[in-house]
Amino acid sequence: MGRPAKAKINLDALRHNYRIARQLSGNGQVMAVVKADAYSHGATACASALAYIASGFAVACIEEALELRAAGIKQPILLLEGFFEPSELAMIDRYRLDTVIHHQHQIDALVAHPLSHPVRIWLKMDSGMGRVGFSPDAYRAAWEQLSGLSCVKDIVLMSHFACADEAESNHAQQQLVTFNAYTRDLPGERSFCNSAGLVALKEARGDWSRPGLLLYGVSPFTEAPHGIESKIQPVMELSSAIISIKDIPVGSSVGYGSQWMAGRPTRLGVVAIGYADGYPRHAVSGTPVSINGCRVPLVGRVSMDMLTVDLTDVPNVQIGDRAILWGPDLAISEVAQKADTIPYQLLCNLNRVPVQYEGAYMPDLVNSDGAGA
Template sequence: MRPARALIDLAALRHNYRLARELGGARALAVVKADAYGHGAVRCAQALEGEADGFAVACIEEALELREAGIRAPILLLEGFFEADELEPIQRHDLWCVVHSSWQLDIIERTALARPLTCWLKLDSGMHRVGFAPDDYRAAHARLAACGKVTRIVAMSHFARADELDSPRVAEQLAQFAAATEGFDGEYSLRNSPALLGWPQLFRRGHEGEWLRPGIMLYGATPFEHYQAQAARLRPVMTLESKIISVRELPAGEPVGYGARFVSPRPTRVGVVAMGYADGYPRHAPDGTPLAVDGRPARLIGRVSMDMLTVDLTDLPRAGLGSRVELWGAQVPASTVAAAAGTIAYQLFCNVRRVARAWHD
C-alpha cells in the first residue's frame, strides 16, 4: 500500500484541550468543524468526550455525524441554521445554535417549536462577517428573550486580529462587546485559540459564565507568526509522513521536477517521496522547505507534483529506499511548513486528503 499517512495523536489532543481549560479557567467547547481540521471529527470527539464541555461545528451536517457516532455532549452550530426546516432536527438532536442575522430571528419567531432552543447570539464587534451590529444587538437580544422559544442566550463575538500580539484591535473589540452587553447577566463566549494563548491580560480568568472556543490550538499548531510562550506548550497532534520510493544520482546542472525550478548546484542525490499536493502537501512550497528523513533535517527541492515530491539526500548518505519522511509533525512544525508556503497551518490540516489516517493514544 502507498506509504503516505497521517498519524493522529489523541493523547496530544487531550493535552491541548486541558491547556485551553487551564489558561482560560472556564468551560470550553472543542472546535471540531471541518472534520476536526482534517484530524477526524468523530475520533477526536470520542477522544475528548470524557472531559470536553461540548463541541462546536460549522453546520448541522457536521453535528449529525457526531450524534450518529454516539456523541451526546452539547454541540454548537457556529453558522447556525440556513433553512427553517433545520430547526426540527436541531430540536430533536438537542443542538445549540448561533443566531447571527435578523432573518434567523424571523424564522425562530414564526416557527412552532416542540422544545425551546439554546441560542448563542452573535455580535459583530469588528470582524464584519456575520453578527448583529452593536446598535442592533440589544433589540435582537430582547426579541429572542421575548419570543418564548429560547431557554438560554449566550452572548458571543469573534476576534479578527487576536493572532497579532501587538494589535490594538483585540482591546477595541472587547470594549465594543462590553458596551453592547452592558447589564446582561448571563453566559458569554469570546476567546478563541489566539485570545486564549496570547491575551490573558484582557480577560477575567475563571468567570463562571464564560465559554471558551479553542480551535487550532487543540491540534497543536500555533496561531502566531512568531514564538509565543504558551503556544510553545502545545503538542502537535498530526504527523504527516511517507517514505522514499526512489533514489537517483544527478550531476551538477541537472533540473529536478516540473518547470526546472531547481537545478542541482553540485552532484546531488535526490529522493522521491510518495506525497504530493493531491494528499494536501502545499504545491507552492519552495525549495528549502524543511522536512525530516529518518529523523534528520532535510529539505524539499523541485516543484511539488500531484503524487510525489523530491528531497535532497546528498548530505544523508544512510537515507535511501524506504526511509521515513516527516512532512510535518513533532520534528517539523506545520506552522513552519505553512510559513514557507505562504499559508497557515489551518489550511494545511484541512487540505489533508487521500492519505490513510491512523489514530493512537
C-alpha cells in the same frame, strides 16, 4: 500495504491540549471546535476521545453536528454558522443542538417555527470582524426579541476576534471594548475567545472559550511566541516514504518547470506525497522534510503525487525510509511559512491520506450524560 503516505493522530496529545485550554480558561468552559472534520484529524474520533472531559463541541453546520450525534456524542453541540434554512430547526429541536443566531432572518424563522424543546442561543455580535453578526447598535433589540420567545432557554453573548493572533495590533482590545460596552447590563454567559484570544487575552476569556487550532497542537501565533508552543503537543504527524533515489550531475533540473537545478553532484530522493494529498504545491525549495531524524531540503516543484528532496548530506537514507512532512519533530507552522500560507489551510486541505489513531478513545465514556468538567 499500498501507498506509504499516512497521517498519524495522537489522541493522547489531543486530550493533553484540551486540558491546557481548560487551564487557560480558568472558571470558564471550553467548547472544542471540531468543524471541518476536526481540521482533518477526524471529527468523530476526536470528539469521542474528548467526550468524557469536554464541555461541548462546535461545528460549522448541521451535517457535522448530526455526524457527532450518530457517533454517540451527548455533549452540547454548537452550530457556529447557525442554520441556513428554517427546515433545519426541526433537526435542531430533535437533536438538542445549540445554534448561533447572527441575522434577523434567523430570528424570524425561529418565531415562525417555534421549537418543542427549549434551545440555547449564542447571539453573535459583529464587534469588528466584519463577517456575520448583529451590529452593536442592533444587538440589544435582537437579544430582547429572542428573550421573549418561550423556546429560548438561555442566550450566550458571543463575538469573534479578527486579530487576536497579531501582537502589534490593538484591534482585539477595541473589539472587546465594543462588546463589553454594548452588553454591559445584559444577563447571560459570554463567549469571545478563539485559540489566540484564549492564550493572549486573559481579560476576554469569559464563560466559554472556543479553541480550535490550539487543540491540535499548533500555535495560533505566526510571529512572536507566547510560551504556549512549549506546552502543547502536535496531534498529527504527516509522513510518507522514499520511493526512489538517484544521483544527478551538476546542472540537472528537477520537477515541472525545471525551476531547480543542481549546483553540485546531488543525491536525489523522491517522496510519495504531493499536492493531491494536501501538501502545499507552493512550498519553496528549501522547505524542510525530516528523514531519519535529519532535516533535508525540498527541491523543485511539488507534484500531484510526489516531491523531491536533496539527500546529498544524509548518505545513509535508503528506499523505504520514512519522510516526516510535519509533526512533533517538524512544526507545521514552519512548512506553512515556506508555502506562504497558514497551518489551518494545510490541515484542512489534507486529502486522500489514510488516518491512523494512537491513544484510547475511551468508548465506555463516550455516551456519558455528563458534559465533562
